[in-house]
Amino acid sequence: MELPGVLWRDVRGTVVGAAVGIAAFLAGFVATFVLQRDEFAESPALGDELAAVLGPDLGDVAEYVADWLQPEPVEAVGWFFYASHYVDLEVTVTTLGRSMRWTADLQQTPLWDDELALVPPLVLLTAGYLFARWHHGRGGSALACGVRLAFGYAAAASAGVSVVSYSRDAGFARLTAVPDLVTAVVYTATYALVFGTAGALLYDAYGPKNGARGTLDQETSATGQRDPGE
Structure with missing residues (x-):
């Protein structure tokens, strides 16, 4: 199978798959907020943790301005959602023309919940399964489903930064x-x-056999049995 050709020949499938990928990213974002809503409430806790990840050089100073450091809820949700993909946070401090930069691993902070790491796999497995249910009736493969989802998911992640x-x-x-x-x-x-792709493979293995593909097979069978003289 020539994957690039398949993606371009079925433009509708590619567009729908990318849209499903974007929807999956947004669903994961919302799920992260639900799981961590108590931590993202209006309180100095998140500001204190941000002060802590600044390191020994600035941590003591930052403790006095924790309220000022408090990020907006959408920012905090985003940081933890990206962290659930093992994407580190880049922190840069510029003082009197001099800059210091380092990365902060939010998974090492007390605010991290191990359940957050399960959000992306579960959301994407579900998205792959549902997209495959629609797309496989059009002759698509599991890998093509995964690639299409990746287009939209990565595009949403890029914009979300x-x-x-x-x-x-x-x-x-x-x-x-x-x-x-x-x-x-x-x-x-x-x-x-x-x-x-794994979600699409799950549909291949366990999905209903009377879905879109079954309908397509029935139409093909009926066409093949039609009297040539008609």
């Missing part, structure tokens, strides 16, 4: 925190390809 970008400016000092863009695109695309 700017949405969850965090910045605080005190005049003499500036703090920014943002998921690494390249890592986010590569890792989310890989997740979508692997688990989206």
Whole structure:
């Protein structure tokens, strides 16, 4: 099977698959918020944790401005959702023209919940299964389903990086925190390809046999049995 040719010949399938990938990303984002809603409530806890991940050089200073450091809920949700794909947070501090940069692994903070790591696989398995149920009636393969989902999922992840970008400016000092863009695109695309394809394979193995493919087979059979003289 020539995969690129299949993707371009069935433009509708590619567009729908990408849309399902985008929807899966948004669903994962919402699921992350639901699981961590208590942590994202209005409280200084998240600001305290952000101060802690700044490291020994700035952590003591940041403790005094934890309220000011408090990120918006959408930013915090995004950080943890990207972290569930093992995408680290890039932290940059600029003071008097000098910059320091390092990465923060949110999975190592007390706010991290191991359940969050299950969100992307479960969402993508479901998306792959549902998309395959529609698309396999059009002759698509499991791998093609996974690739199509990956297009949309990675595109949403790329756009989401700017949405969850965090910045605080005190005049003499500036703090920014943002998921690494390249890592986010590569890792989310890989997740979508692997688990989206796995979801499609689950449909192949256990999905209903009387779905779209069954309808197509029945139509083909009826056409083949038709009297040639008709």
